[in-house]
Structures are given as structure tokens and as C-alpha cells.
Amino acid sequence: MWPLILAFFSLLFLSPFGNISAFATPQVKLEAPATVARGDAFVALAVSDEPVTAFNFKWMGKSYAATAVAVAQAPDGTQKWQAVMLLPVPLDAKENDFTLSVTPMAGHVGGKKPAAVQQAATLGIGVYDKDRPVQKLTVDKKFVDPPAAQMERIKADRELVRKTLAAYTPERLWTLPFERPVPGDVSSLFGLKRVFNGQPRGLHRGLDLRGTEGTPIVACADGRVALTGDLYFSGNVVYINHGEGVFTAYLHMSKILVAKDQAVRKGEVIGLVGATGRVTGPHLHLSLLVQGVSVDPQPLLQAPRADGGAAPRAE
Numbered sequence: 459m460w461p462l463i464l465a466f467f468s469l470l471f472l473s474p475f476g477n478i479s480a481f482a483t484p485q486v487k488l489e490a491p492a493t494v495a496r497g498d499a500f501v502a503l504a505v506s507d508e509p510v511t512a513f514n515f516k517w518m519g520k521s522y523a524a525t526a527v528a529v530a531q532a533p534d535g536t537q538k539w540q541a542v543m544l545l546p547v548p549l550d551a552k553e554n555d556f557t558l559s560v561t562p563m564a565g566h567v568g569g570k571k572p573a574a575v576q577q578a579a580t581l582g583i584g585v586y587d588k589d590r591p592v593q594k595l596t597v598d599k600k601f602v603d604p605p606a607a608q609m610e611r612i613k614a615d616r617e618l619v620r621k622t623l624a625a626y627t628p629e630r631l632w633t634l635p636f637e638r639p640v641p642g643d644v645s646s647l648f649g650l651k652r653v654f655n656g657q658p659r660g661l662h663r664g665l666d667l668r669g670t671e672g673t674p675i676v677a678c679a680d681g682r683v684a685l686t687g688d689l690y691f692s693g694n695v696v697y698i699n700h701g702e703g704v705f706t707a708y709l710h711m712s713k714i715l716v717a718k719d720q721a722v723r724k725g726e727v728i729g730l731v732g733a734t735g736r737v738t739g740p741h742l743h744l745s746l747l748v749q750g751v752s753v754d755p756q757p758l759l760q761a762p763r764a765d766g767g768a769a770p771r772a773e
């Protein structure tokens with residue numbers, strides 16, 4: 459049973475280069491992909507033979523607590539405790555130290571600081587770059603040079619999103635692969651260098667999926683609605699907190715069908731496709747935010763259905 463469980467999680471790692479693992483002591487095991495592209499997130503798995511309440515993952519200078527979950531007993535009666543964690547490699551990650559470490563902890567997660575019970579396990583991860591082409595778009599000029607009167611609103615929107623993403627809950631509600639929020643294929647890839655009306659405006663930090671006005675949008679995973687509203691650039695948005703620092707955001711909706719703090723299930727309808735905010739037409743912009751960093755949702759999404767088309771096209 460236990461090797462089957464490990465094999466199952468290995469399937470989630472999505473790296474074509476295979477996984478690497480490390481043991482700090484006979485009790486702690488850490489698994490992660492050998493290499494990850496800038497702009498992608500990766501899955502790390504920590505397993506302990508000893509009962510622990512949490513694992514503390516350390517990555518790029520920050521620590522993230524994950525609640526440990528007791529997993530099914532092996533045929534010989536032994537039980538294991540584990541956590542599955544998503545961690546980001548930012549598009550602009552510059553540092554050379556990509557060492558991942560995990561420490562199993564005892565005591566409460568949150569409130570009281572848990573104590574380390576075993577030595578940390580560490581892994582070095584190879585980071586590489588993907589090609590990020592340029593995409594030229596034409597939008598209403600108020601979205602390229604917003605009127606001065608809108609600057610306060612844009613600032614307030616940014617602050618609201620920052621606060622929303624700062625709420626960290628150590629219990630994992632997400633599972634992979636993420637449900638496709640709309641059946642349509644990709645119309646614009648993550649990480650494209652964008653030029654609006656001839657002016658460079660940073661990178662596309664989401665994935666655009668095709669969908670006509672009114673197409674139902676479903677939640678990528680279980681979670682709790684963390685923010686709903688009408689933002690200047692994003693239009694009508696829903697942010698969902700999936701736990702362990704993982705959020706998804708659904709932009710440009712014509713209609714929002716959930717309320718803040720509402721619990722949602724994977725596949726539940728949360729809104730309808732629209733063309734609100736900075737858009738060239740109706741579509742869904744999906745953002746995946748992992749530990750506050752925008753990463754490419756595409757490698758973690760369920761494959762498109764045969765009738766949804768598969769070939770990504772830039773438009």
C-alpha cells in the first residue's frame with residue numbers, strides 16, 4: 459500500500475526529468491522535481507515515520523508551515539505522516555540558492571510555534587528558463603494610461619489583493635490536477651511579454667482560456683472565497699484560498715455567483731465568463747498564486763477535453 463501511495467504522489471510531480479529525494483534521518487523523506495522552470499510551481503512531498511503535526515518547508519529564504527496528515531496504514535501496520543506542498547519559482551528569480559529543506563514539527567500550527575522534532579532534510583533544485591515570446595495587444599487607452607482620477611482606485615485594488623494573499627492557512631484543501639475552470643483551450647500563455655497599444659507593460663501573469671460571454675466558470679479546487687469585487691484592470695474577480703498559501707483568481711467575469719468566505723468545492727460554478735476590466739474580448743484569465751507569487755497554472759491543470767482543442771495559440 460505505502461509504495462502505491464508514493465507512486466501516486468510521484469505522478470503529481472509533472473517533471474519530465476524525474477524526481478529527486480533526500481533522507482535526513484531514517485524518519486524523514488523529502489521529494490521534489492530535479493529541475494523547475496522560472497514561472498512554474500512544483501510539488502514537494504515530505505514524509506515522516508514518526509508522528510508529527512506539521513512540516514516546515516524552507517524555500518528561497520522563507521518558511522511555510524503545512525499541516526501533517528496521517529496516511530493510510532501499510533500492510534505491516536506502520537503509519538506515516540505527510541504533507542504535500544506547492545512552491546513557486548518566480549519568473550524573475552535571481553538568487554542562485556535553490557535549496558529546499560523540510561523540518562518535521564511537533565505542536566500546534568499557527569498560534570503556538572511548533573518545535574522541530576527531527577533534523578531537516580534538504581534538496582538542491584535546478585532552475586532553468588522557458589522561452590517567453592512578446593505579445594502585442596490593442597485595448598481601450600484608459601487601460602494603458604489610466605486617468606489620474608483612477609490612480610487611487612488602482613492603488614486600493616492592489617492593496618486589497620495584497621492583503622487577501624497574505625492570509626496563510628496551513629491546511630491543504632487543493633488537490634492535483636486542478637479542474638479546468640472552463641472547457642476552452644488556451645488563448646494566451648503565462649509569462650508573455652506584453653505590449654499594449656505599442657507600450658511595453660510587463661509580463662502576462664496568468665493563463666487566458668477561451669470562453670464566450672456567459673460560459674460557467676468552475677473552481678479549480680476546494681477552498682474558501684477570499685475576495686470578490688470589481689477591480690479596475692481585473693474587472694469582476696473571485697479569489698479562492700485553497701490553503702497552504704495557494705490561491706486561484708478568476709478575472710473579467712460578467713457575473714460573480716459566490717460570496718466572500720463561502721466554502722466552494724472543486725468543479726462548483728463560481729461565476730460566468732465576461733469582458734470586464736482590461737480585455738480585448740470575453741475570456742477567462744486564470745491566475746495561480748503560490749506563496750504570493752504568480753506562477754503558470756497550465757502544467758497543473760487537467761488536460762483539455764478532446765472537443766476543447768489542445769494547441770495553445772497566442773492572439
Ligand SMILES: [Zn+2]
Binds near residue numbers: 666743
Ligand atoms: Zn490574461
